[in-house]
Amino acid sequence: MASTGVVKAGYWHCHSAFPVSDIKSSLYTHLFAAFADVDPTYQVTFPTLYKHQFETFTRTVQIENPDVKTLLSIGGGAPGVSSTLASMASMQENRKIFIGSSITLARANNFHGLCLSWQYPSTAVEMTNLESLLKEWRAAVEIEALKTTKARLLLTAEVFHSPDICSARYPCRAISNNLDWIHVLAYNFYTPASSPNETAPPAPLKNKRNVSLCVEASIDTWITVGVHAKKLVVGLPFFGWAWILNNPSQHGLFAPAHGLAVVLGKSVDGSVPFVAVKKFIGYQNATTVFDETYLTNYCYAGTTWLGYDDLESIISKVTYSRKEKGLLGYTAWHVGADDNWSLSQTG
Incomplete structure (x- = not known):
């Protein structure tokens, strides 16, 4: 406490x-x-x-x-x-x-x-x-x-x-x-x-x-x-947001995208509870990154990209x-x- x-x-x-x-x-x-x-x-x-x-x-x-x-x-x-x-x-x-x-x-x-x-x-x-x-x-x-x-x-x-x-x-x-x-x-x-x-x-x-x-x-x-x-x-x-990447090989911050992605059926607006982010990472074997310049986390798998804490x-x-x-x-x-x-x- x-x-x-x-x-x-x-x-x-x-x-x-x-x-x-x-x-x-x-x-x-x-x-x-x-x-x-x-x-x-x-x-x-x-x-x-x-x-x-x-x-x-x-x-x-x-x-x-x-x-x-x-x-x-x-x-x-x-x-x-x-x-x-x-x-x-x-x-x-x-x-x-x-x-x-x-x-x-x-x-x-x-x-x-x-x-x-x-x-x-x-x-x-x-x-x-x-x-x-x-x-x-x-x-x-x-x-x-x-x-x-x-x-x-x-x-x-x-x-x-x-x-x-x-x-x-x-x-x-x-x-x-x-x-x-x-x-x-x-x-x-x-x-x-x-x-x-x-x-x-x-x-x-x-x-x-x-x-x-x-x-x-x-x-x-x-x-x-x-x-x-x-x-x-x-x-x-305790949530993140999901984007659809234009190109899976371009997957950093400010990578080309086209709107929201729905992850594990958890959201209709693109927001994703942290517990669902962790499930996505596990299910999709997503790559995780902590960017030390922006001090933020993100992950990606295929064309799905998530920014979160x-x-x-x-x-x-x-x-x-x-x-x-x-x-x-x-x-x-x-x-x-x-x-x-x-x-x-x-x-």
């Missing part, structure tokens, strides 16, 4: 079909249950199909690790979620409903905190509304803690790899003042959708071709705009985040995608 004061977090994704009872919680300091819904009246609710798993999440993961803290992550990247959150944040009365119901739901089910997964606010107006939401949410959890004499609920949020999106900037001062930390989703810099004509490293620590598209630049930019390193938790992807790249990021930058920690998306907990045990 990570040392005191370091966040080593992991997400459980309700759609992953991974049992909560199988989570090796001793490897984590914080576990996030993803994702709670926001209904048309802006009440935070559990997904109907997974209601029991959310209700028993904290109790279940604390069987193995009584000290692990749990947080309820709200929102996510499903279609329509961002517009619902934008509508909620746009009016004070809507924010009040959202905030009150989130606190009530968290307390009723023994969560230690809340996480906003708004992917992503992208206009100046939405960023201003996000600022109001964060201020009001923090005030509400402070008041609730005083009234109940319970420890204040933690408040966190997932954010884009850059503080700037579509010419809008996150409310960095409000983030620093009101959140305990943010999860910087420093991955998906390249995917088969964004780079259909050539392979590319999905989440490199460094990038000599485009210095702005890498973990290092992402973290440096967030610090530059005023968010302290101890408020930053870097996202670690394996032990070498995860260790590089953990070392970078903790020893070089002094970040608060790191978080994995998602624990059910790991291969026999090999990535979770790093750091």
Whole structure:
């Protein structure tokens, strides 16, 4: 388990079909249950199909690790979620409903905190509304803690790899003042959708071709705009992306390709859980490479090429985040995608 004061977090994704009872919680300091819904009246609710798993999440993961803290992550990247959150944040009365119901739901089910997964606010107006939401949410959890004499609920949020999106900037001062930390989703810099004509490293620590598209630049930019390193938790992807090579003999980074490949039937968008990457390597006797310039892993077999994070790249990021930058920690998306907990045990 990570040392005191370091966040080593992991997400459980309700759609992953991974049992909560199988989570090796001793490897984590914080576990996030993803994702709670926001209904048309802006009440935070559990997904109907997974209601029991959310209700028993904290109790279940604390069987193995009584000290692990749990947080309820709200929102996510499903279609329509961002517009619902934008509508909620746009009016004070809507924010009040959202905030009150989130606190009530968290307390009723023994969560230690809340996480906003708004992917992503992208206009100046939405960023201003996000600022109001964060201020009001923090005030509400402070008041609730005083009234109940319970420890204040933690408040966190997932954010884009850059503080700037579509010419809008996150409310960095409000983030620093009101959140305990943010999860910087420093991955998906390249995917088969964004780079259909050539392979590319999905989440490199460094990038000599485009210095702005890498973990290092992402973290440096967030610090530059005023968010302290101890408020930053870097996202670690327990998944990769698959491309179709034009020519099997050209198989390095930025090799000619033509879109996504589906590996072992695991994905329709080209993303591949780490456990499936390892199966692909074994089944296809794929060649594996750790590129020491970009600090990223990839493998290939025939015309299939995968970019992903394996032990070498995860260790590089953990070392970078903790020893070089002094970040608060790191978080994995998602624990059910790991291969026999090999990535979770790093750091």
